[in-house]
Amino acid sequence: MGITIQKILIGLIGATTCMVSLSTSAASLEKCNSAPLVVTKKNVGTVSYFAVNCQKPWDNQTIRLDFNYSHDIPEWAFKQAATYFLKKNVTGFTEKSELNQITQLYRPVKVGDHYSLVYQHENQKLELKLNQKKLGEVRDANANQYFKIWFGSAPFNAKLKQQLLN
Numbered sequence: 001m002g003i004t005i006q007k008i009l010i011g012l013i014g015a016t017t018c019m020v021s022l023s024t025s026a027a028s029l030e031k032c033n034s035a036p037l038v039v040t041k042k043n044v045g046t047v048s049y050f051a052v053n054c055q056k057p058w059d060n061q062t063i064r065l066d067f068n069y070s071h072d073i074p075e076w077a078f079k080q081a082a083t084y085f086l087k088k089n090v091t092g093f094t095e096k097s098e099l100n101q102i103t104q105l106y107r108p109v110k111v112g113d114h115y116s117l118v119y120q121h122e123n124q125k126l127e128l129k130l131n132q133k134k135l136g137e138v139r140d141a142n143a144n145q146y147f148k149i150w151f152g153s154a155p156f157n158a159k160l161k162q163q164l165l166n
Helices: 002-027 075-089 099-103 143-151 158-165
Strands: 030-039 042-051 063-069 114-120 125-130 133-139
Touching: 030 158, 042 158, 063 143, 075 099, 075 143, 099 125, 099 133, 099 143, 114 143, 125 143, 143 158
Parallel strands: none
Antiparallel strands: 030 042, 042 063, 063 114, 114 125, 125 133
16 A cells, blocks of 8 residues: 555656656747737737847747737738738648648737737647647648748738747
8 A cells, every 4th residue: 555655646746846857948938039919000019029049049949929919809810911921931832731721820919919929949839829728739841931921032021020039
């Protein structure tokens, strides 16, 4: 009986250690910059860029963008803009591309809502959360290319790109 309890305790300690190390690695992103999110000359919120190392290129590491909204935005606006900028920035992008699975997850936002887009470099996973609730994920070798909406050669807003990456 004592050995069984020891095995259970060892298992619990191991599981707790794994959870702590996972949350520690997820929390190890540093805030690089924040900038206003401007759509047709109207400030609709703020964007913050996080990375493992702000001095390294965004496309070779784990990164996150947090979007905090000060205006309501309909679902179709997210989907239309994402599709448009993915087509402009990602070679071979089509509506059947893996990246489009993330685009299809967008929901409308209200004042105070928060989107988070996280790319985990180690496992090539892209995850979308709304108000800290996971909407879905994509695992793909090119998953980080989704960030070309904001960081590509034809970004959503060139000034926003500069503010976040500099």
